[in-house]
Amino acid sequence: MVCDPVGLSFETTADLQPTTAIIGQPRATKALEFGMGLKSKGYNIFVMGSAGTGRSTAIRHFLQERCGHEPTPDDWLYIYNFETNHRPQAISLSPGQGNIFAEHMKRLVESLQSTLTQALESSSYREAVHALDQKLVEQREEMLDELDRKASGQGFDLQETPSGLMVRDVSEDDGPEANGDANESYVRRDTQRALQSELQNILREVRILERDAREERRRLDREVAEAAIQDEFDTLREQYAEQPVLRDFLDAMREDLLEQVTRAAPTPDDRDIDQLIDLRRYEVNVLVDNSAGAGAPVVVQLNPTYENLFGRLEYESQGQAVTTHFTQIRPGDLHRANGGYLVMYASDLLRQREMWEALKRALKAEEIEMRPPQSDGPLIANTLWPRPIPLRLKVILLGNFNSYDQLFYHDEEFSDLFKVRADFSDTMPRHPQHEHSYAEFVAARSQEEKLRPFGRDAMAKIIEHGARLAEHQCKLSTRFGAIADLAREANYWAGSVGHEVVTAEDVRAALDERTERASHETELLSEAILEGAIFVATQGEAIGQVNGLTVRELGDFTYGHPGPISARTFMGDNGVIHIERETDMDSPSHQKGVLTLNAYLGGTYAQRQPLSLNASLTFEQFYGWIDGDSASSSELYALISSLSQLPVRQAISVTGSVNQRGEIQTIGAVNEKIEGFFDICRARGLTGDQGVIIPTTNIVNLMLREDVVDAVRAGQFHIWPVSTINEGIELLMGRPAGEADENGEYPEGTVHFTVKKRLRELATELKSFGDEHPRDEE
Template sequence: MSIKKLSKEDLEYGYKYDFSTEDVPPEEVFLKQDRVEKAFDLALNTTKEGYNIFVSGPESIGRTTYALRRLKEKAQKEPVPEDICYFYNFDDPLRPKYLLLPAGVGKGFVEEVDRAIESLKIELPKAFEGKEYEEEVAKITKEAEKRKEEILENLAKDAEAKNLGVVVTPMGIKLLPLVGRRIVEEPELFANPRLQETYQRNLSEFEERFRDYIRALREEDHKLAEKLNELKEKVATFVVERVFSRCDERYCHEPQAVEFLNRLKKEIVKNVDLFLMWKSAEGNTQMLAYLEKLFKRFKLNLIVDNSSLNGAPVIYEEVPSFQSLFGTISYTMEMGVLYADHTSIKAGSLHRARGGYLVIRASDLLKNYMLWDAFKKAIMHSKVHIPGYTVEDFLLPYVGISPEPVPLNVKVVLIGDYLTYQLLSIYDPEFNRLFKVKAEFDPVVDLDEEVYEKFPRLIKKILQEEGIKDLDGSALSELFKYAVMLSGSKKKINVVMGDIVDVIREANVFSEGERIIRGEHIKRAIEEKFYRSNLLEEKIRKAIVEGKILCAVDGKRVGQVNGLSVYELGDISFGKPTRITASVYLGDKGVVSIEREVALSGPIHSKAVLTLSGYLNGKYGKDMPLYLSCTITFEQSYEEVEGDSASVAELLAILSALSGVEIRQDIAVTGSVDQFGNVQPVGGIKEKVEGFYRVCKAMGFTGTQGVLLPSRNFENLVLSDEVIESVEKGEFHLYLMDTIDDAIELMTGLKAEKFHKLVKKKLIEFFKRANARGKGLKS
């Protein structure tokens, strides 16, 4: 018999601290996450397209904290990206253009331009009201009038030769008959038919020449207007250049700024009348509001100001949406119509993260498929398009704008879980192209001296951040043990810090009035955390004690074994004994699971049942066919049964029913068996052992009760102090097995060889009875 009975020493895990957190420095530690570190090293040192990062792992393991820390360390060594401005597109007003300026330059540049515009509102009217300008206008006008007088004199001379006189009226120039030196007026002309006939003939002969003079006069008017406009432009240019001279000098080394200023100055000169109207509109509120709207075209809209950065930006977008990621365009209503211009543009996270890093939770991003698709396109095409279609949902006319997309250079870090990564990899063809680097956190890591040494520093860091008092050595030891218990193995530790932080917070409450948190406070926090969630377990245990759920924890039965099940309820998991029974009779159906027949068996459990058939046929059917029908079931179980951890118990129940040998009810069994009778490890060992322990305690210890489990699960026995103390007292026992024969000998008290002979005897009996009924041997 190779059964091993465990002692208290076997169950203790052996790590204790003899110092408090007062004696250790705080350190933000991510225990044993080499895979994540290497993934970040690769991604952060690669500038090629697609080397964005998907950080995978469970909640509360520190995915976001780690990502932000690494990104900020890298960002501090990188240059600050440009400021981003939008300005009015004079060629296409509905498509504002962007302007990139060196970091910190944008704010000052916008202020300089605004000051210049405000100054021009004063300086331009002053220049055009000045004496020099008026004298120049008068001079140009006088010269033009002189030339027009000469043309009129020549016109009069030529017209006189045709007996026509020139008359200048407010309506223009007209020709009338000339008699002697007197011009005949129209009433007299219309009263004299002969004179009228002569007039018409002379007028017809002079008409072509008259047109030439009129054209010459008009040309002079055009020249006058051109010269006045040239003068106006010259004066305006002079004033604009003088006002912008400081701005030109300060930003002459920025090509984009110079290009923008040159275009802006030309447009101001073209629209100089607006500045002149501003002066005349003083006191007219309505007119000033109208002009203020027109003056917006000369303003810059600074949407990203990086003047306060010391490196590349690191942006964590907590609530991703179209507006928060891509920016927004604000619309204002005027006369029932929605309007927007370049000053209505506001930046999104993609604009602010440009040249740096953007961190987003994948689940938040994927809730809106259209958002996810647009986000991918922005990364893929390296451009940020600001959506302008949000107003389309309103039943109102609108004048929208489509800003020029800003070039995008950003490294994205998505925070998600393993399943999300797998689904995206399989079903999104663009995902692997865009997120080439996977950084996966391991929630359970190997326990070694390095982990043991760094754990107190990590706890100290948490205490500082939470503003919680220190832990003494016993509290630190209990907390470390709790982390090991969460891992389910004495050789590992769970590094998902969410549950650990909760325990610390609650222990801090229980230690109110004391200087330091002690081990008893940690224990109480853990116990009460379990107590708040184990109402269902308590009701099930009470039902067992009351006999409503049948479960014997002493004596012996044929064809009945106490198996162990684990209930997963989200915030808690616990074990409970389950009565497994088997009934055998002559037939050829083999092993039949009642759960499988009524569709309450999962695929893994169904496989385990078929494995039992493999064991029976391999063990007992090598020299004869088996004529056996057997039904097995989990009594008083009405939900789906899944897993193979009950296959040892099921096999024992079947063999007991065949042999007629009674099985101990004071020992619960868990473990998986293969076709050769080897016992394999299973999950939920801690929950199963403690679940059966609590039932035995409630029903009264007999001193023989315990659990039989696979030897390969030895390291998973991270049990509570209460169970370990009960083992020490001899109230509760734990046994390890390697094969089904080990289980047979402990559970029946018979040698395995003798037990198998009894089973074989029963199967031979079935064989003979089957032949006696004329079934014969099968070929």
């Protein structure tokens, strides 16, 4: 059906307001709104539809328009866990507060570093430390000096050895004879042992004094550090007084910092705070920052790997091992989309079963858990197991019927997690509102991609092409990807001839050039037919032969071409045999069509006589795969012609499936089939009696090329719609098909009369042959 440009209410698409709304999908839109509105667990959305319908782009725009009215989710941060340091703590803050808190912490750490350095380098601190050290030294020396004087009075002294202080007998320096008799020697040894025991007691007391000194030093360090950092912590703690989580973190941080300072116990010569204590643990890892958000986030993930969805831990080398830190936790799209919507393709997830299982676990548990990696590489010195983050989002999966069917029937958890299905139709009704929406869509593409404006005559051609894609005069295709491609290509051809506005000729050029680029195989096939290598007659008559029509697809290019279907009938009782079926070159749907032929023959001719025949059918010179039953009416015409010995007009090609009652049924690709036969006829010369028989129900699907329409209008080519086999018989064979009377008999001179007569003859001849040539008994 032609689109009249006069009926379009604009001069060019520049006059229109571009739209990013979902066009012509009220059912899907309603389902999306329902799924978005219902926040209960498990109400994720599966968007089902064909590829190329623009689902991803349309849904992204749809979500972004509506998500602006939803609350912006919180920021998410990871902070140090003072209780379990390998499990960083996750906290949430109001949108934008995450970076503010991180900046506050950064300034706090910088200030603490400076304050502690000053405190620990102050003269008062140095003097206090020196006093503690001096006191310990004096106490130690006092006790040892007293023992040394006592030992000296008895001929002994204290000597440093590799194993420590020992009591030495000075008389041993004069040789063995200086020790006197044996009794005196025993007495000196007892005295030495007593002094050594006393020395050990003193050394034990010294160690106690050293321990007490260390404790006193720790108390001093803590007092000095606490006094230095008190104001800084009090200020920040007061700022976050209404946020218990942050207040508790600051308290824990303060205690940990003091504990680190007391453990470090720096000497006056070592004042590098970074080397004394770990300040990095007080940093804040802002995992998700929603400060720039205006509503719920929308994330489209085209490569859903584990790291892309769940995030990752980054590692750094340390010698032969690698290590990590909670500041090296990186977010995934589950984190970024949390509180909003995550859009993915089902096919991508189905190719990664482990990823699909991990996603289901997250949706069931309603939390994002980043598990430590199982490394087969370098030794991991330490790793982390971050605390899980609560998950509150809608997952929207895009897929076709097959992927939905696979998930629904083969994954028992799928129906519990994806309770909303939004069906995107491949077509929409063709009425003025949707035609106008087509123009608004093209206007949006023009604005977004800086294309030329489209005149209304150009839009009329695009609308007609949309109806052709839909294969229906009263419908338009929703494959907006294809419409956008046509707009881009038409804009290119408009530019090549200097048009400032895209015209109908530019759209026509885009379509013609697209066909030209893809039609190499079509040309080779046409050459083979025209040169006679493939036998296709377009004039004259033949018995048992009908021009059928087949369709081939090369990617996004579909074309039709004719091919003879021949039938041979002879005596026997095996029924109809299709050569392609016997050689496993056809599909079950084609086999069903062949079996339907037997049913038609029996119902039409064998109510009061047996159906005894052998019949052979084949697609001549066709060696590819045969799918579908759209040639079943052509096959039936060929059988009837062979049985009746009545010739079939070869100027007519036929398409249409048939049921057991002889009614002609709808087929697909009717336009491509007609155009394929038309091209061959035109190449040989149109005679005015050539044409195609199609099912009457396919009239509404006719959206033919302009040259075909012109030839039909001029009477050079014909399209004959038929509803029954009888109508086709009369067109192909030029005589009445015949109607059965109450006895099931047909008028003499009709096609059915001739066929039935021949079948009766075959049955009689078969019986006579059997009587004359009985089978040998085994």
